[in-house]
Amino acid sequence: MTLHIKKLATSPSRSGRHLQRYNQGFRQVVGCVPYRIKAEKSAEIDEISIEDLEVLLISSQKSSRMMFPKGGWELDEDIGLAASRETLEEAGVVGLLGDKLGEWIFKSRSQEKQHEASMFSLLVKEELEVWPEKDVRHRVWMTIDEARELCSHLWMKEALEAFVRQFANGQTIKEESLASCGFDELRLSIGEPSSDEEDCYLVR
Template sequence: MDEEDIEVLVITSQRKGKGMLFPKGGWENDESIEDAALRETVEEAGVVGDVEHKLGKWNFKSKNNDTLYEGHMFPILVKEQLEFWPEKDVRQRLWIRVREARKVCQYWWMKEALELLVNRLTTQANDSKMDSGCRKSNL
């Protein structure tokens, strides 16, 4: 897989003119971080899918105050796009290529997570090509 083949889902910020971001949010005491990622993705972007291996954890300060937050980023393999979802009236969702996501994503830590995802996907694809090439040459 080439980087140009990768599309990611971004959503608009609830605050007008504040850019695009990946779905995010907090998690409840009675749910896992992975379950929270799925719930927030349904609520904010209206998509359902499978959570994949975590990209990492980032610590960042709120733009409004000096509160320190911890962000965990997970890729979600989207299986279904819903026609209606809880935040449909306050957000837009958009599938864009990685190059565009780098430009429009407003948070540095989300951009770092994007780079890790691109690296993971392109490395897996190249490893897969090499594996299949070896198998073919062994025939």
């Protein structure tokens, strides 16, 4: 599994739309709210409060605006695998995927296309030094409150609030290993890093 992750980390991001999923005309995208427990906390996860967490935001490829990792869900992968892959490609982290946080509809101002987004929580277990979009993005760990202020997209802020509610209600990560998330089944196409759908607003 380590070799597969290393290969993914040094491969280009998937590009192109020939495998892209659509639902009633909406392009389907998936992403994660990556989080970790602050270094000074050593208690079990069920004893951790929301104040003890940090979340990871990344910059857009085209600007300094901050967001959570997300991208297209493709036909040859299930939804959890797609969310994990996009998070690795854009943010360079791998971890344990949690429950779905919800679904959102948003529209790209730059392309006038509507998208249906599904977001998950992801407990980060490893932060890679090399990943496909390292040269075009910056990643920043921050508190929940900082993320509420700095995240550029309304629908992603709503996903963050869904994560906060999920965590507060005692819903934690699924008991799954990285292997069961499907990293050893990923097959990345060779191509240029995909562009952001960065100018977005909530339409539902």
